[in-house]
Amino acid sequence: MVQLRFRRYLRVFISVESHQEQAPALLNLLNYKHIILENRITSLFNIEYPIIQGGMIWNSGYKLASAVSNAGGLGLIGAGSMYPEVLREHIQKCKKATNKPFGVNVPMLYPNVEEIMQILVEEGVKIVFTSAGNPKTWTPFLKENGITVVH
Numbered sequence: 001m002v003q004l005r006f007r008r009y010l011r012v013f014i015s016v017e018s019h020q021e022q023a024p025a026l027l028n029l030l031n032y033k034h035i036i037l038e039n040r041i042t043s044l045f046n047i048e049y050p051i052i053q054g055g056m057i058w059n060s061g062y063k064l065a066s067a068v069s070n071a072g073g074l075g076l077i078g079a080g081s082m083y084p085e086v087l088r089e090h091i092q093k094c095k096k097a098t099n100k101p102f103g104v105n106v107p108m109l110y111p112n113v114e115e116i117m118q119i120l121v122e123e124g125v126k127i128v129f130t131s132a133g134n135p136k137t138w139t140p141f142l143k144e145n146g147i148t149v150v151h
Contacts, residue, residue, distance in 0.1 A: 044148065045074045045101055045103075045127060045148070046101050047069075047072060047073060047074050047100070047101060048072030048073075049071075049072045049073050051068070051072070051073035051074070052073065052074045052076070052129075053065065053068040053073060053074065053075050053076050054076065054078075054105070055076040055077065055078035055079070055080065055104070055105020055129060055131070056078050057078045057080040057081040058078070058081045059078070060076055060077055060078030060105065061077065061078075061090050062077060062090040062091070062093040062094035062097060063097070065077045065090075065094050065098075065102045065103075066093075066094045066097035066098040066102065068102075069094075069098045069100040069101060069102045070097075070098050070100060072100075074101060074102065074103060074127070075094070075098070075102045075103070076102065076103045076104060076105045076129055077090050077091065077094060077102065077103070077104045077105070078104075078105050079104050079105060079106045079107070079110065079116055080105065080106075080107045080110060080131075080132075083112070084112050084115040084116055084119055087104070087116060087119055088119050088122075088123060091104065091119070091120075091123045091125060092123065095123075101126060101127060102127070103125065103126070103127030103128055103129055103148075103150075104120060104125050104127070104128055104129070105128075105129040105130075105131060106120070106128055106129070106130055106131070106138075107130075107131050107132035107133060108130055108131065108132055108133020108134060108135065108137060108138065109132045109133045110132075113138070117138055117141060117142070120142070120147065121142075121145045121147070125147060126146070126147060126148060127147065127148045127150070128142055128147050128148070128149050128150070129149075129150045129151070130149060130150070130151045131151070135149065135151035139151075
């Protein structure tokens with residue numbers, strides 16, 4: 001709704017301007033592919049669009065995460081349904097499938113959370129979203145290893 005209102009306002013504004021020969025070029029800026037969105041989210045995660053894909057356990061493997069990241073958002077691998085070595089494989093495959101930022105969603109109540117955290121550090125994951133538990137347990141460890149933590 002907000003974007004639509006903005007578009008209508010801009011069209012009206014352009015039509016009343018005295019330099020109507022520039023109107024097509026200005027209207028072309030309304031194409032979403034040409035709009036550069038920059039805010040705290042895009043800056044923090046170094047992404048093009050402020051879109052974060054949820055870590056939806058079985059549905060969030062490396063294919064979805066890399067596709068979202070390649071499209072300009074932040075893709076997340078859902079670690080909640082993965083054994084530690086399966087997660088490692090997904091992280092490695094995601095690194096091969098995209099050169100853009102991606103992260104891993106880790107439920108804090110996961111039984112093998114220590115092993116998962118070690119894998120995240122070993123594999124060089126830069127962004128971790130924690131869920132289902134107290135993030136204070138692992139946040140200092142992750143930050144010490146240069147990982148951005150979100151809960």
